[in-house]
Amino acid sequence: MTEIVENPLEALSESYVIPVEAYYSREYAQAEKEKLWSKVWLNVARVSELPKFGDFLTYAIADDEFIVIRTGDNTFKAYSNVCSHRGRPLVDTEPGEHDARGRRRQFVCGFHGWRYDTEGACTYVTEPEDWGPNGPDLDSYRLPQVQVDTWGGWIWLTMNPNAEPLRDYLSPMAGLLEPFQLENMRCRWRRWLEFDCNWKVALEAFMETYHVPVTHPEFRVFGSFLGWSRAQGTHSHIGYDAPKGMEENQAKVRIAQGTEDARVSTATMQNFTWEAVNTNTTQTLVDAANRLVDELPEGTPPDVVLKHWLSSARRDDEERGVIWPSPTPEQTAASGTAWQVFPNFQIGHGLNNALCYGARPLGDDPNKCIFEAAVYEIFPPGEDPQAPWIKTPVDDEYWETHIVLPQDFSNMAAIQKGMKRHGFAGNKPNPYRERGIVNFHRNLARYMGTGAPREL
Numbered sequence: 317m318t319e320i321v322e323n324p325l326e327a328l329s330e331s332y333v334i335p336v337e338a339y340y341s342r343e344y345a346q347a348e349k350e351k352l353w354s355k356v357w358l359n360v361a362r363v364s365e366l367p368k369f370g371d372f373l374t375y376a377i378a379d380d381e382f383i384v385i386r387t388g389d390n391t392f393k394a395y396s397n398v399c400s401h402r403g404r405p406l407v408d409t410e411p412g413e414h415d416a417r418g419r420r421r422q423f424v425c426g427f428h429g430w431r432y433d434t435e436g437a438c439t440y441v442t443e444p445e446d447w448g449p450n451g452p453d454l455d456s457y458r459l460p461q462v463q464v465d466t467w468g469g470w471i472w473l474t475m476n477p478n479a480e481p482l483r484d485y486l487s488p489m490a491g492l493l494e495p496f497q498l499e500n501m502r503c504r505w506r507r508w509l510e511f512d513c514n515w516k517v518a519l520e521a522f523m524e525t526y527h528v529p530v531t532h533p534e535f536r537v538f539g540s541f542l543g544w545s546r547a548q549g550t551h552s553h554i555g556y557d558a559p560k561g562m563e564e565n566q567a568k569v570r571i572a573q574g575t576e577d578a579r580v581s582t583a584t585m586q587n588f589t590w591e592a593v594n595t596n597t598t599q600t601l602v603d604a605a606n607r608l609v610d611e612l613p614e615g616t617p618p619d620v621v622l623k624h625w626l627s628s629a630r631r632d633d634e635e636r637g638v639i640w641p642s643p644t645p646e647q648t649a650a651s652g653t654a655w656q657v658f659p660n661f662q663i664g665h666g667l668n669n670a671l672c673y674g675a676r677p678l679g680d681d682p683n684k685c686i687f688e689a690a691v692y693e694i695f696p697p698g699e700d701p702q703a704p705w706i707k708t709p710v711d712d713e714y715w716e717t718h719i720v721l722p723q724d725f726s727n728m729a730a731i732q733k734g735m736k737r738h739g740f741a742g743n744k745p746n747p748y749r750e751r752g753i754v755n756f757h758r759n760l761a762r763y764m765g766t767g768a769p770r771e772l
Contacts, residue, residue: 327547328754332769334743336735338760339514344767345682349378352659352763354475357485359661359674360384361471364502364700365417366392370434373417374407375473378677382462383407383423384471387434392466394473395436395459399425406432406459414508414705436461468663469499489551489663492651495643496665501692503703504669505594508688509710511725513732515660515675515685516756521724521731522673523656523756524554526749531723534592538585543653545752550759552752555652578618579608582625593720595671595691596664600638604629626667633668637696640668656752658759669693683732689721744772 338344360375361384372385374397381397383406397405404427409416422439423432431440436459444451463474465482467490472482483490511518521527528541535541543556586605589597604625612624630640643651654664654671664671670692678684688705695701708714715722734740745753754769761768 328751328758328769329747331744331747331772332754333741333772334745334754334757334769335767336740336742338757338764338767339516339732339735340682342680342682344764345514345677345680347764348677349380351765352760353377353380355479355763356476356659357465357472357474357479357482359470359657360394360473362503363392363466363469363471363499366471368419370419370421371417372407372420374409374415376409376415376676379680380475381405381409382473383459384464384473385420385434392464392471393434393436394462394464395432396462398460399427399430399432400438400457400459401425401430401441402427412707414707430457432459468493469501485550486657488548489553489655489657492647493655493663493665495641495647496651496667496670497641498663498665498670498692500641500694501670502695502700504691504693504701505703506688506690506705507708507714508686508705509708510678511685511687511710511728512683513685513728514682515677515687516760517728517731517735518675518685518687519656519660519662519673520753520756521728522654522662523552523752524746524750525556526746527727531727532720534588534720535585538581542749545746545749546652547751547755547758548655550658551656552755553652553655554752555649555654577614578621579612579614579616582621583608592718594718595689595720596666596669598629598669598693600633600668601625601629604632629668633694638668638694640694643667656756658756687728 358375358377360382361373365371365373366384366386369386369388372383375382375384375394382394383397384392384394387393397407399406404425406423406425407416408426421434424430429440429442430438433439438454438457438459441447441452441454441457463477463479465472467482467486474482479485524545525541525543529536532541541556543554545554546552583605586597586602589595590599590602607628608621608625611628612621616624633640651665653666654662656662660675662673664673672690672692674688674690676686678686690703710722710725715725735743743753745751747754757767757769
């Protein structure tokens, strides 16, 4: 796939309209299996989830499913989850579970007992004499294997035997995010649900900040959360605008503005974020924010409040063995606050935490998807919460207190219905704040051969 090279500040700055068939056409969803999912690199899991030899988990996308297994100190392999004999899956995922996982030195088919080792080789066939005196040619029954690589502490796979190297595929994102040392983070919590919208609708709800003032009005008191969106070849990213002299406030972890006392408003925002979202902050940051009124005099300028707050929280974390990365203000500004990794993953990076989203089709229905949200944090050496994937439907009581994501959910479900309404001619994104959505569909069209955005 030929890379698009252009100035991200200027690319796709005109007004575009995006056709709607990609969101609800069953034929389009079927074509994605061959033209999209089988061609790209896909985010699977964290490296830390498979710490020992033989640890495995399953990953499903559309009709395909893979067994991803650690085979050495720094090696992983992935095989189609299917016995080469008659096609029965080797590993079953229990109903309602996010995936199947465990530790094995071999996989045994539950149909006829055929066995495969961690290298994908067929090692045992029942009644081998039925194939003649020499038995079956076991090499012809190897498990189908796909490429696996790691970056940022994640495991990725691709079904494309001719795929470019993962690091190249993730450019320029990989280079811009490496100063944030994402590989040192561990998961604090993970939630997933089956949702009534196309996987693209789910992801696009988080590809821009344009919706924040209306969808999340609780944040208005803390200042403007509007920002830019830029095309970056195959991928795109978003970031906050910040006033001159407050360049550090372009990061995910930012000071509250719009009130007279930045000490008070920052503490209020941090407590609200911790309780109502539980993302984009940590207990250390909350505690440091709550001390600002005691540690700084009234009238302290916002930029001084910001620097004191972050340095105080950094020092507190260092005392418990948590070492933050130290990207420069220039690196922070260039990286933005979140990257849309084509096609179906988002990394919202911060100094000591990250918020990530993923979405995948659910079966053959283009109106349904699996949506995932996970929060990562740096923990002291030897500590890893080992947070499981928790299925949390939209009507679960968990969302009664964690109110921000349900606000996004309401848009996702409504958009899936609204795009089918008579007279709707297609999405028309904001050319500054929603540019990444246009870039997303431009890249989809490169793979799918249809649905390219057109200028208004």
